[in-house]
Every structure is written in structure tokens, then in C-alpha cells.
Amino acid sequence: MKASVLFSGGKDSSLSAILLDRFFDVELVTCSFSVLPIGDIAKEVADELGFSHRVLKLDNEILENAFNIIVKDGFPKNAINYIHHKAVETLASDDDVAVIADGIRRDDRVPLLTNPQIRSIEDRHGVHYICPLLGYGRAAVNTLVEQYLVIEEGQSDDIIKADYETELREIIRQRVGQDEIDKIFPSHVQSRVIGRVK
């Protein structure tokens, strides 16, 4: 059975794919609004990991709505959750998709679907939505990452990830300016997957 893993090129989605590799035909799916070439960035990582990869173009109306949410809120949580929900909906509506895998961990708070949202998506689209790392804490994930992935770390400004935040930051930069990004998004250490331990 095929599993479509939502893929940002980060360690959580990479590790999720590796955990599922033996049990499903894994394809990595990167959602993009085509604002930045994040599909290409993710494809490079996918190639390093040895998984098939495709880009799912999301409707730009979703990005516009998320932009309005984040500018009104002044913090990213609701906008990121909104994009994530719409991304999972979009993927679930693909007739060739039977299993959607999401790399969220036990300690993650964003992006997070609620249980009613998950059940609604599963029931309406006839898919399984699974989170292989949901039962793993940060330390357990790091232990597996060290064993199976080669990563490099840096501040969020320096590392371009293929996640929702990257394109949302870009349109805020274009329309409002860099200062606004620094106000809205806390700077944090990001990781980039650069290879797989063979």
C-alpha cells in the first residue's frame, strides 16, 4: 500500500518516511504555492534519502488567507495550522492517495490537526491519516535521527526549508518587509537533512 508522506526536507518528515519504508510504498509529497522553489529543495533531499518525490501545488487562495490571518494575529500558529489543514485536505482529495503520513512529534504544537479534523478527513476521503512519530518525544526522535540521518543545523534565516513557513515568510517580506518577519517569527534553530546513514 502506498503512503504519501508530507515532506519538508526536515528531520521529522525524513525520519517518518524511513520508519514507514518497510511497511508501505513511500512517496514524499512537498506542498508548495510556487512562491519559492521549495519543491526543488525538497527533491534534492528526497533523492539523498532514496525516496520518490512529487510536488503538490496548493491553491494560492490558501496562502492569501494565511497571509491575512498571520498579519492580523501577529503570530504564526493559526496561519500555519490553517495551511496544514488545507494541505492535508488537498492531498486527501487525490484519488490515488490512501495513506497520508505526517511527521509531527509528541511535543509539537504547530502544525496540529484536531482529532475531529482528522476523523472528518478520514471519513470523507476514505484515507488513513497517520503520524509515525506522534508517540515519540524529542529525545527519542533525536536518538533515531543520529542513527539514520546526516543533518546540519543553523538559524531559521540561514536554512531554507520546504515547509509552509518558508513561503509565508517570503510573501510577508515582499509585501510588508523583513522587519515584520522578525517580529512575527521567533528565531530558532532549524535543521536540514543532507544525507542518510547507510
Place this chain on the structure above:
Amino acid sequence: MKASVLFSGGKDSSLSAILLDRFFDVELVTCSFSVLPIGDIAKEVADELGFSHRVLKLDNEILENAFNIIVKDGFPKNAINYIHHKAVETLASDDDVAVIADGIRRDDRVPLLTNPQIRSIEDRHGVHYICPLLGYGRAAVNTLVEQYLVIEEGQSDDIIKADYETELREIIRQRVGQDEIDKIFPSHVQSRVIGRVK
């Protein structure tokens, strides 16, 4: 790295072990108060699955406390959760244990550790507590079970599982009588793992 999987011989703990098999040295651990030979029942299943297995004897004071809780409550939830918490604590205090795996699913309500309980156990004992199936709904678990396990199903009275409920039912039967068991425990379909799909 070794992972100690809490093992009842049921499909959730069996599937958890299979999911972890490639990433950890899996040992199956069945907790028992030695009221019934559930360790032997679990060992038979473990042999079928091809995993090493051991029985962890739990302090009978735990069973006594659980008996008092369930007789007072008239329903099993708190007593089962109490035993489970103490079982995980007992396993975590073993110096040879680094990773504890628990087979609970997304939809399970009992037994369930709270996040503060989990963090406390991880911090005090220096272990990882992981739930490989926590991010899987019932339907997704069933799909994997069909692929990897051979099971048989029956009413809970007919199938002896190596879980906390089995020994708790037995001391209620001995001390209070069968009628009380039927009042306290709802009858439900149980499954027994009888083999692994090669």
C-alpha cells in the same frame, strides 16, 4: 539500542514490536502478578513472532491496590491505569532498560499515561517512552494487522490475554464471584495473535 515492548500477546503490542524491529533490538516484556500463567501464554505468542521474551513480576501490593480501586469504582478504568503506570515505573527502574514501547493507539482511552506522568518517568529514569501506534487510528492499525499478523477473535471470556485485566478479573472472581466480573467489565471482542505473516 534495545527497546523493551510491553507485551500482552494482543495485536497492538505485537504490531508495535514489528514496527520497531528494524530500528531497535526488540525484547518483549510481559508484566504479571503470577496469579495466572499469563507469562507462559505471552511467551508462546512471542515465539510465534520470533522475538525474545521475558516476564516482569510486579509487586502484589499493586494488584491489591488495583483490586480496592476497582471494587470501589465499579468500573475498570482507574484500576487498569493504576496498574499500567506502576508497570511502566517498574520497567523503567530496570538499569538495563533504555527504551520502553507501549502499544496504545490514537483511539485508546485505557490504559493511558498522562503527558506529565510520561515526562516524569523519562526524566527520573533516563529512558525513552515511545508509543509506535499512537499516531495510528483503528482502521490503519487493522490494515497493518491484516498484512503482518494472523489473529483469531472471540468474546473476552473465551480468550485469555496476557494483560492486566486478566489477572484482575481472576482475583475478583476468587474473592467476589463471577457475577461481579460481568458487572464491572463490559464484554467485548478480544483478539489473539496466533502467528506472523512471513
